[in-house]
Amino acid sequence: MPTSIKALGTQGSDQPIELLTIERRDLQPDDVQFDILYCGICHSDLHLAHNDFGGSRYPMVPGHEIVGRVTAVGSEVKRFKVGDMAAVGCIVDSCGTCPACHRDLEQFCSGEGGTSLSFNTPDKYLGGVTFGGYSQAYVCKEAYTLHMPEGMDPAAGAPLLCAGITVYSPLKHWGAGAGKVVGIVGIGGLGHVAIRIARAMGAHVVCFTTSQGKVEDAKRLGAHEAVLSTDADQMKAFASRVDILIDTVSAPHDVNAYLNLLAIDGSMVLVGLPNEPLQVGAFNVVKGRRSFSGSNIGGIAETQEMLDFCAEHDIVADIELISADRVNEAYERLEKNDVRYRFVIDMATLA
Template sequence: MTTAHAYAAQSATTPLAPFTFERRAPAARDVAIDILYCGVCHSDLHTARSEWGPAAYPCVPGHEIVGRVHAVGSEVSKFKVGDLVGVGCMVDSCQHCQPCKDGLEQYCDNGMTGTYDSQEQVSRVNTLGGYSDHIVVFEKFVLKISHDEKQLAAVAPLLCAGITTYSPLRQWKAGPGMKVGVVGLGGLGHMGVKIAAAMGAHVVLFTTSPGKSEDARRLGAKEVVVSRNESEMAVHRNSFDLIINTVAVSHNLDPFVQLLKLDGTLVLVGAPGTPHPSPGVFGLITKRRRIAGSMIGGIAETQEMLDFCAAHGIVSDIETIAMPKINEAYERMLKSDVKYRFVIDMATVQG
C-alpha cells in the first residue's frame, strides 16, 4: 500500500479539499503511475455534486490522466518504468461479455469500472480518480503516449474529450467528401472540430455565440453557423452526412435534424441534466434520418485516437491550474469561462 495525496469531495455540497488515502500495491498485471497532469471534465463536477445520481464519498474525480510509470507488476509486458502513459475514463471491465470481447469495454454488459466513483470488478471497492499524485491501474487499461513530453498537459483532455468525439467520427466514417457539423465549441466541441478537420471532412461549427467564429476557423472549421439565426440554418438544410452534438444543456434537436441529408445521423455526446424535448417524427421519417448516441471509446480505439492525434499534431487548448484552484475552476467551467479545458498540474496537489 502507498499513501496518495489528493483532493476529494466529502459530500455533494462541500468543496473539494486535500485528502489522503491508501492505494493498493501493484499486482502482477498492474501499472503504478505518477500522475503529472489531470484534465478537468464536466463529469467531474456533476459527479462530485451528485448531479448524475448519488456519488460515493469521499469522491476523488479525474479521468483525463497522463503520467509516468514508476513501477510495474511481475507479469506486465507492455510498459516499463519511465514510460509516458495515459489513463482515461475506465480502469477495468468484466472482460468476458461480447462488448468486452469486441474491444468495446465502455459498453460492458456487466458495467465497466470507471476511473472514479465506480466499483472495482472483484473487490467492489470504490475507485478514486486522477486528482491525486499517483494511481495503480490494470495494464490493459493503460495507454501509450507518443506526443512530445512538452505537450503532456494538453494531451490529458484527449483521454475523455478527444475520444468522446473521435469515436463517433470513426464509427460514422468521417473523411474527405463528407460534411460534418459540430454543435457547441467547448471542451468536447473544440476537439471534435480539430479531429474531424484532420480526418479530411468539411467541418461546420454550430454555435449560439457569434464571437466564436474566428476561433472555430482557427481550429479547423470551414464554416460557422449561428444556430439561433434561422436564415443561416436554412442554407444548410438537407446537406449534412453527420452532426456531432456536444452540448450538455437540454435544447430542441429538430433544427439540427432538418439539416441532415438522406440517411444522415445526429449523434449526441453531450449529456444534459434534463432530457431534450422529444424530436418530431416527420423530420426523421421523411429523410430516413437518425438520432444516435455515443460514449467514449474502447481501449483499442482510444489508443488509435492518441496515435492519430500525435501524428496530426492535435492536442487540446488548455488552461493549466494548480490543484488548490479546482473549486474556482468548477465555477468558471459552469460559466464556460475557459478555452477550452482546465488541466491540473498535479505537482501542486500538496499545495
C-alpha cells in the same frame, strides 16, 4: 500494504473540492503504477461531483483524463517500463468475456460488474469506490493503461483521454472523411477537439454555436465554416446538407433545429450529457430517413488508436493549466462555460 497519497475530492454534492488522503492498492503482477503529472477537468467530473445524474458516492476523487510517468510495474507487465509516459482514461477494468468486450467495446461491458471506471465505481481491490486522477499517483491494470505518444505535450494531451475519444469514436463509426460534411454543435471542451479530428479525417467541417465569439474562433480551430445557431437565416442555409452531426452540448437544448440540417440518411450523434430528457419530433427523423443516435467514449484499443492519430496530426486540446488550489474556481467557471477550452490540473502543485 496500500499506499496513502494526497488527493483532491469532495465529501458531498454541496461540498467544495478539498485536500484528502486516499489509498492506492499494492502493485499486482499485471499492474502499472505511475506518478500523475496532469489531469484534465471534464464536464462530467462536475456533474458527478454535484450528483446531477444521481448515484454519486462520497468521498469522491474525480478525474479521468490522467497522464503520468511510470514508477513501477508488476512482474507480468510487458508493454511498460519505469520512466515511460502512461495514461488512463475513463475505463480501468471490464469482464473481458462478454460480447462487448470481445469486440473491444469495454465501455459497453455487460458482464458481471460491468465496466469499472477510473472513479466513482466499485473498487474490486480495496472495497469502496475507485478514486480518480485528481491525486498524486495511480495504479491500473496494464491492459487498461495507455501509452502517451512521444513528443505529445502531456498537459495539452490529457483531455484527449475523454474529450478526444468521445468525439473520435463516433466520427470514425459514422464514416467521417473526404466527401462528407461534418457538423459540430457546440465549441467547448469536446467540440473544439472534434473540429480538429474531423478536419484531419478529411471532412468538410461546419460549426454551430450560440456564441459570436466562438464563430470567430472556429476557423482558427480548423473549421471550414461556422454558423451562429441563433440566426435563423444562417441555419436555413444548411438545411438538409450535413451528413454527420456531432452534438457536444451538455445543457438542455432543442435538437429538432439541428435534425433539420441532416441530409438524407444523415445521423445526429449525441455525445454531450444533458441532465434533462430531450424531445425529438417524429417528422424530423422520418423525413430523410434521418437518425438520432448516441455514443459513449470508446474502448481501450480505439482510445490508443485515437492518441496515435492525434499525435500524427499534431492534435491536442487548447488548455488552461491551473494549480491544485484553483479547482473550485475552475468548477465555478466551467458551470458558466468560462474556459477556452479545457482546464488541466498541474498535479505537481498538489505536493
